Amino acid sequence: xxxxxxxxxxxxxxxxxxxxxxxxxxxxxxxxxxxxxxxxxxxxxxxxxxxxxxxxxxxxxxxxxxxxxxxxxxxxxxxxxxxxxxxxxxxxxxxxxxxxxxxxxxxxxxxxxxxxxxxxxxxxxxxxxxxxxxxxxxxxxxxxxxxxxxxxxxxxxxxxxxxxxxxxxxxxxxxxxxxxxxxxxxxxxxxxxxxxxxxxxxxxxxxxxxxxxxxxxxxxxxxxxxxxxxxxxxxxxxxxxxxxxxxxxxxxxxxxxxxxxxxxxxxxxxxxxxxxxxxxxxxxxxxxxxxxxxxxxxxxxxxxxxxxxxxxxxxxxxxxxxxxxxxxxxxxxxxxxxxxxxxxxxxxxxxxxxxxxxxxxxxxxxxxxxxxxxxxxxxxxxxxxxxxxxxxxxxxxxxxxxxxxxxxxxxxxxxxxxxxx
Numbered sequence: 304x305x306x307x308x309x310x311x312x313x314x315x316x317x318x319x320x321x322x323x324x325x326x327x328x329x330x331x332x333x334x335x336x337x338x339x340x341x342x343x344x345x346x347x348x349x350x351x352x353x354x355x356x357x358x359x360x361x362x363x364x365x366x367x368x369x370x371x372x373x374x375x376x377x378x379x380x381x382x383x384x385x386x387x388x389x390x391x392x393x394x395x396x397x398x399x400x401x402x403x404x405x406x407x408x409x410x411x412x413x414x415x416x417x418x419x420x421x422x423x424x425x426x427x428x429x430x431x432x433x434x435x436x437x438x439x440x441x442x443x444x445x446x447x448x449x450x451x452x453x454x455x456x457x458x459x460x461x462x463x464x465x466x467x468x469x470x471x472x473x474x475x476x477x478x479x480x481x482x483x484x485x486x487x488x489x490x491x492x493x494x495x496x497x498x499x500x501x502x503x504x505x506x507x508x509x510x511x512x513x514x515x516x517x518x519x520x521x522x523x524x525x526x527x528x529x530x531x532x533x534x535x536x537x538x539x540x541x542x543x544x545x546x547x548x549x550x551x552x553x554x555x556x557x558x559x560x561x562x563x564x565x566x567x568x569x570x571x572x573x574x575x576x577x578x579x580x581x582x583x584x585x586x587x588x589x590x591x592x593x594x595x596x597x598x599x600x601x602x603x604x605x606x607x608x609x610x611x612x613x614x615x616x617x618x619x620x621x622x623x624x625x626x627x628x629x630x631x632x633x634x635x636x637x638x639x640x641x642x643x644x645x646x647x648x649x650x651x652x653x654x655x656x657x658x659x660x661x662x663x664x665x666x667x668x669x670x671x672x673x674x675x676x677x678x679x680x681x682x683x684x685x686x687x688x689x690x691x692x693x694x695x696x697x698x699x700x701x702x703x704x705x706x707x708x709x710x711x712x713x714x715x716x717x718x719x720x721x722x723x724x
């Protein structure tokens with residue numbers, strides 16, 4: 304039986320995922336898109352229809368939804384007969400959408416960890432604060448819940464699983480490196496929701512080092528990496544979602560996340576932060592109006608989706624993994640290169656949204672065909688990595704492995720893959 308899919312959200316990531324599901328809809332039922340502003344969902348459908356003969360015929364419908372309303376979300380799941388819910392809205396709605404899935408039996412997928420709007424940077428491991436508390440409920444209801452199925456978290460979790468399963472007998476460290484070497488031509492903009500983006504960088508930087516959590520500050524530690532295609536890039540140690548599940552599920556003592564930032568971004572961020580404009584706490588103006596500074600900054604910055612037409616350059620995201628195999632030291636870099644221009648040509652998106660939307664659509668297709676339909680709550684590293692990476696390559700994001708001076712694609716037969724070892 305073909306499975307209907309409900310996409311919650313209509314931002315850049317939802318745009319990409321909807322395109323990829325429509326392009327691979329032969330094994331699916333209806334595709335529904337729900338968001339507060341139904342006009343945004345209608346625009347995604349129009350962009351899919353604009354592809355014409357490139358896509359097979361698909362039933363596409365749109366709906367207005369406040370995803371914070373559990374009862375309304377449950378009702379929509381039942382109305383659409385959706386058996387898979389792809390939550391690509393704000394991270395603030397994760398728990399309400401997940402609860403609706405538990406009540407209705409629909410499978411659940413998201414791309415980022417839940418956030419409480421009233422709290423910033425809670426104690427690690429973050430998943431234990433909200434998502435993992437629903438593990439028993441998911442298993443009791445037979446609900447598949449795949450957490451963090453974007454790129455990071457998501458694909459990088461699968462890279463870690465692949466490294467542990469296929470490249471090493473023992474893994475000593477994983478350094479996740481996220482570089483956007485593209486340029487959008489605007490004075491200042493964030494590549495995804497500014498509110499979520501800034502909240503990520505104003506709290507404590509948590510890293511997993513020496514088998515324990517280590518606290519630091521943003522922009523405190525930096526490192527220059529020499530990477531495929533994008534060359535030498537400076538990245539800063541940053542706290543990130545995937546550390547909080549990988550540290551608990553893999554026996555690896557050091558897991559760190561590094562993100563690239565240009566000097567201009569750091570300067571603007573520092574000024575905004577020092578002025579208090581990145582605060583999520585309300586303030587009162589001289590006229591008596593109560594405003595949240597962070598929401599005001601979000602309102603005046605460009606919509607991340609609007610950056611796509613002028614974005615040029617490439618991203619490089621991957622895991623540098625060190626350990627031993629057969630008693631000898633080994634180091635591999637498992638990575639993807641995405642191109643902003645090619646992403647826009649493919650689905651009308653910039654590469655940041657593309658690298659999150661393609662994996663999310665891949666996860667939905669793997670649940671639909673039964674490969675990942677595990678009837679319990681899991682993070683991506685708890686699932687088989689190779690089917691995910693191979694299907695993702697077919698959808699537009701290919702995984703490569705660099706060892707020494709050799710680069711090889713991962714999505715090749717096992718016999719060819721053995722040549723890397």
